[in-house]
Amino acid sequence: MGGRRLIYLLMILAVGLPIVFGISQKPSRLVSAERMYDVVEQVRVQPGEVAMIWLDFGPNTIAENEPQAQVLIEHLFRRRIPVILLSQYQQAERFLTKIPNEVAQRLEAEMPGQQWRYGEAWVNAGFRPGGAIFIQSMANAVDVSKFLGRDVNGMPISHYPAFSSIGGVERVKLVGEITGLIGVFDNIIQFFQKNDYRPTIVHGCTSITIPEAYIFLDSGQLKGLLEGIAGAAWYSEVLKKHFPSSENKELLVTNTALSAAHVVLILLIVLGNIVPFFERRRANHG
Amino acid sequence: MVTTQSTDTRTKLIRIFTFLGGIYFFLYFVLPESAVTAIGMKAHHEQISNGFIVIGAMALGLGLYNIVRAHGARVVFQRSGWFNSLALLVGLLAMIGATSAQWIENLRNTKDILSVQVLGEFAMRIVEDAKNPPTDRVVPPFAERVSALVRYGEDRVSLIESHTNVSVAAGTNGASSVLVSEVRDRIAATRAKIGELKTISWAQPGDEALSRLTQFSQDAAKLASSYSIVKRSHDAHSTPQKVYDFLFDGLFNQLGSAMFALLGVYIAAAAYRAFRVRTIESGLMMIAAVIVMLGQISFGKEIYEHMPSIRQWLLEVPNSAAFRAIRLGAGVAGLMLAIRMWLSIESKSFSSGRK
Amino acid sequence: MDSSSAWSLASIIVGGLATLAIFSFLIKENSFYRFFEHLFIGIAAGLGPMLIIRDFLWPNILEPMLGLTVVTYPDGTQAEPYQPLYLLYIIPMVFGCLYYFIYSQRYSWLAKIVIGFTLGASGALAIRGFFSEAVPQIAGSFKPLVVFVEGNVSLLESFNNILFVATLLLVLNYFFFTFGEEGSLQGKIAPVGRPLLMVCFGAFFGSTVMARLALLVERVQFIVRDWVGAVGSLVGIG
Numbered sequence: 001m002g003g004r005r006l007i008y009l010l011m012i013l014a015v016g017l018p019i020v021f022g023i024s025q026k027p028s029r030l031v032s033a034e035r036m037y038d039v040v041e042q043v044r045v046q047p048g049e050v051a052m053i054w055l056d057f058g059p060n061t062i063a064e065n066e067p068q069a070q071v072l073i074e075h076l077f078r079r080r081i082p083v084i085l086l087s088q089y090q091q092a093e094r095f096l097t098k099i100p101n102e103v104a105q106r107l108e109a110e111m112p113g114q115q116w117r118y119g120e121a122w123v124n125a126g127f128r129p130g131g132a133i134f135i136q137s138m139a140n141a142v143d144v145s146k147f148l149g150r151d152v153n154g155m156p157i158s159h160y161p162a163f164s165s166i167g168g169v170e171r172v173k174l175v176g177e178i179t180g181l182i183g184v185f186d187n188i189i190q191f192f193q194k195n196d197y198r199p200t201i202v203h204g205c206t207s208i209t210i211p212e213a214y215i216f217l218d219s220g221q222l223k224g225l226l227e228g229i230a231g232a233a234w235y236s237e238v239l240k241k242h243f244p245s246s247e248n249k250e251l252l253v254t255n256t257a258l259s260a261a262h263v264v265l266i267l268l269i270v271l272g273n274i275v276p277f278f279e280r281r282r283a284n285h286g
Numbered sequence: 287m288v289t290t291q292s293t294d295t296r297t298k299l300i301r302i303f304t305f306l307g308g309i310y311f312f313l314y315f316v317l318p319e320s321a322v323t324a325i326g327m328k329a330h331h332e333q334i335s336n337g338f339i340v341i342g343a344m345a346l347g348l349g350l351y352n353i354v355r356a357h358g359a360r361v362v363f364q365r366s367g368w369f370n371s372l373a374l375l376v377g378l379l380a381m382i383g384a385t386s387a388q389w390i391e392n393l394r395n396t397k398d399i400l401s402v403q404v405l406g407e408f409a410m411r412i413v414e415d416a417k418n419p420p421t422d423r424v425v426p427p428f429a430e431r432v433s434a435l436v437r438y439g440e441d442r443v444s445l446i447e448s449h450t451n452v453s454v455a456a457g458t459n460g461a462s463s464v465l466v467s468e469v470r471d472r473i474a475a476t477r478a479k480i481g482e483l484k485t486i487s488w489a490q491p492g493d494e495a496l497s498r499l500t501q502f503s504q505d506a507a508k509l510a511s512s513y514s515i516v517k518r519s520h521d522a523h524s525t526p527q528k529v530y531d532f533l534f535d536g537l538f539n540q541l542g543s544a545m546f547a548l549l550g551v552y553i554a555a556a557a558y559r560a561f562r563v564r565t566i567e568s569g570l571m572m573i574a575a576v577i578v579m580l581g582q583i584s585f586g587k588e589i590y591e592h593m594p595s596i597r598q599w600l601l602e603v604p605n606s607a608a609f610r611a612i613r614l615g616a617g618v619a620g621l622m623l624a625i626r627m628w629l630s631i632e633s634k635s636f637s638s639g640r641k
Numbered sequence: 642m643d644s645s646s647a648w649s650l651a652s653i654i655v656g657g658l659a660t661l662a663i664f665s666f667l668i669k670e671n672s673f674y675r676f677f678e679h680l681f682i683g684i685a686a687g688l689g690p691m692l693i694i695r696d697f698l699w700p701n702i703l704e705p706m707l708g709l710t711v712v713t714y715p716d717g718t719q720a721e722p723y724q725p726l727y728l729l730y731i732i733p734m735v736f737g738c739l740y741y742f743i744y745s746q747r748y749s750w751l752a753k754i755v756i757g758f759t760l761g762a763s764g765a766l767a768i769r770g771f772f773s774e775a776v777p778q779i780a781g782s783f784k785p786l787v788v789f790v791e792g793n794v795s796l797l798e799s800f801n802n803i804l805f806v807a808t809l810l811l812v813l814n815y816f817f818f819t820f821g822e823e824g825s826l827q828g829k830i831a832p833v834g835r836p837l838l839m840v841c842f843g844a845f846f847g848s849t850v851m852a853r854l855a856l857l858v859e860r861v862q863f864i865v866r867d868w869v870g871a872v873g874s875l876v877g878i879g
Binding site: 296300301303304305306307308309310311312315333336337338339341342343344345346347348349350351353367369370371372373375376377378379380381382385386389399404405408411416423425426430431434437438444491522528531532533534535536537538539540541542543544545546547548549550551552553556561566567568570571572573574575577578579582587599600601602603604605606607608609610611612613614615617618620621622623625627628630 | 682687689697701718730732736737774805808812844859
Binding site: 004008010012015025026027028029030031032058059060061062063076091094112115117118119131133134136137140141147153155158159184195207210211212214215218219227228230233236255256258259261262263264265266268269271272273276 | 305311319328329334336337338339342343392393395399400403464492496511514515517518531534535538539540541542543545546547550551553554555557558559560561563564572575576579580581582583585587593594601602605606609610613
């Protein structure tokens with residue numbers, strides 16, 4: 001009992017110390033995040049074309065999914081690609097408002113005189129129940145903006161000039177799915193397509209679903225992947241390389257704390273194997 | 287007493303409805319697009335899909351009823367743990383109340399913003415109707431419509447002005463001063479345009495008059511756009527919104543994150559106690575786990591420069607292949623289950639029609 | 642302090658207390674933890690139904706059905722006429738209400754009709770879902786076993802592809818429980834799939850560790866950075 005609590009304390013200390021002292025290290029290079037950066041970078045939009053980002057996470061995976069959403073939205077905002085934000089998961093509702101607002105404020109502070117306004121840079125289409133039924137219906141809609149109808153404030157999305165006449169899903173140039181839920185991710189992979197068209201899909205996954213997400217990367221159903229916090233941290237590094245004013249200190253501290261916790265956990269596994277071995281030996285000799 | 291005959295009828299009815307539930311989507315996906323369009327499925331697909339969602343949405347009261355019944359009884363009869371049940375019910379009612387208040391506030395503000403947007407749209411509609419007089423509906427005489435537009439315009443501009451002033455005076459305006467001055471500039475521009483509209487004779491409108499109306503429409507749309515941002519920014523500081531944010535950010539979000547964070551320490555304890563290498567297979571598992579862990583952290587490359595690349599290879603090649611096999615196997619099983627479910631083969635007890 | 646800052650401060654302080662209450666479970670289960678656990682369930686249960694009404698039933702169904710989306714211009718004309726077809730939504734609404742018969746002993750079979758209907762729709766969607774997911778997966782598994790790069794054989798890529806295809810087939814073979822006689826080739830090579838599966842599970846474990854630790858990092862970060870700072874500013878230290 002006491003040993004277990006000692007492990008708990010050790011883990012909390014391993015995580016807490018880098019945070020208290022603000023220690024940050026360069027994150028590990030993740031090729032999948034680099035590929036995703038290139039995919040987003042290659043997106044070219046004509047007037048009326050948009051990106052669509054699904055934020056399908058709640059408090060249970062906010063630790064990993066929020067930084068991913070932040071870096072992806074930041075990249076799209078920097079490139080002035082209009083973004084539709086929406087969710088299949090009701091617990092994400094608040095993040096649809098909070099995250100783009102925070103990113104916009106950060107960018108406005110970084111570049112005085114420039115603005116990222118709601119209705120121009122992004123719209124929040126809110127929580128959409130129905131899962132697969134809703135998604136297949138949208139994929140077959142004649143006009144996505146008319147199909148979505150109203151934003152979370154009750155305003156018709158077609159009233160915002162940047163989103164007034166999107167047309168069919170072919171005009172959604174990038175689909176981003178940020179989630180740790182396999183079911184909602186499957187809905188996008190399986191139903192956000194037409195018989196003759198499959199959009200470019202990128203995915204921010206929680207670490208637990210990384211091994212599964214790789215099979216979609218291999219088949220080309222996914223074009224880019226952000227792997228947990230580490231993926232967001234490396235994406236942020238790449239973003240900083242191209243946009244030097246991009247700030248990512250906090251994310252790097254988080255990633256360093258995560259790394260420290262990993263090291264302690266690996267040591268615990270090693271100890272967990274060595275200690276019983278010596279105990280057995282001592283018992284045999286005794 | 288339920289007779290065998292009525293049970294059989296119910297069984298058939300349940301099976302028929304189960305089959306009908308699936309046949310629409312099955313046909314929609316299987317039939318060629320030309321056939322789907324020809325029989326009208328494509329044109330009404332959105333509404334029909336919404337209908338399916340509505341059926342599911344109507345079940346929203348089931349969970350609420352169960353929770354209120356179970357925990358309400360515990361509170362009323364002061365059974366063991368009644369205080370916790372009370373906390374649950376308070377949380378439930380607080381969230382319903384806060385979301386409702388925020389929603390009602392939002393609806394009211396949206397109504398205001400839409401009423402301003404109507405200004406530009408109405409001006410544009412007058413122009414369109416003047417160019418192509420409608421045949422399917424009756425519209426009032428042109429001069430009368432413009433006069434209504436002018437009156438409505440003056441009223442809305444005054445409303446925007448007063449709302450913007452209230453917003454600034456309240457000192458809770460999150461919008462930048464640039465935005466407020468932009469709204470004020472646009473109010474002035476729209477007022478000027480309204481003044482111009484008053485001077486024109488609308489009995490015989492020419493191209494120039496119509497073009498002024500078009501310009502007015504564009505100015506009004508810009509005003510509505512700026513106003514909506516100022517208004518929303520002001521509303522973000524309203525009490526219902528703050529209460530909602532407090533419940534979501536201060537309680538729901540924190541409690542949800544904390545509960546799952548417990549797993550972070552549990553996995554460490556489990557790794558120490560249970561991850562023992564006793565066979566070659568468990569050794570392989572540990573090697574793969576350690577490579578993946580070291581490859582994804584900052585310190586990994588300090589131990590071995592190519593650690594991230596080895597991790598990448600491990601995930602891309604052996605992991606992807608094995609996981610794909612698992613997923614394909616599970617997928618085929620899922621497919622069989624779906625077919626059996628749709629054709630009511632899966633669960634005889636469900637479709638039996640018994641109570 | 643303005644009202645916005647006060648709300649934010651309250652949010653952080655209460656959030657920190659809530660987090661510590663949940664973390665107190667690590668010492669032992671206690672009433673402080675139970676209280677906040679129930680509060681969380683209550684808030685979550687209240688949020689779901691409200692959002693379904695606010696974000697779907699009202700704007701997509703009820704508003705158009707009641708004609709509230711029809712814009713009336715200042716001269717009394719309408720932007721577009723009311724669509725009476727929206728009234729047809731009453732049918733799924735009434736049909737969906739059959740769910741509530743589940744509470745009736747006598748008529749609970751009526752609820753089975755709507756549950757069956759929903760299951761049927763899910764089944765048909767799952768059939769489509771399987772094919773649109775699995776076809777690219779299967780197609781992506783047909784990898785060239787010998788890869789040429791600029792006219793030369795790429796040993797590394799060829800090895801990777803051979804390993805990929807072999808792993809896929811061996812793991813698939815491992816899961817064939819329903820056919821293959823004892824002593825057959827399929828039965829003999831089945832055990833080879835096990836160590837390959839273990840490599841996959843190892844990768845899965847490594848990833849799970851990161852997922853779980855990330856949650857802990859986020860909470861500790863909140864307590865150390867936000868909560869301690871907020872409490873400090875409240876008691877006048879910060």
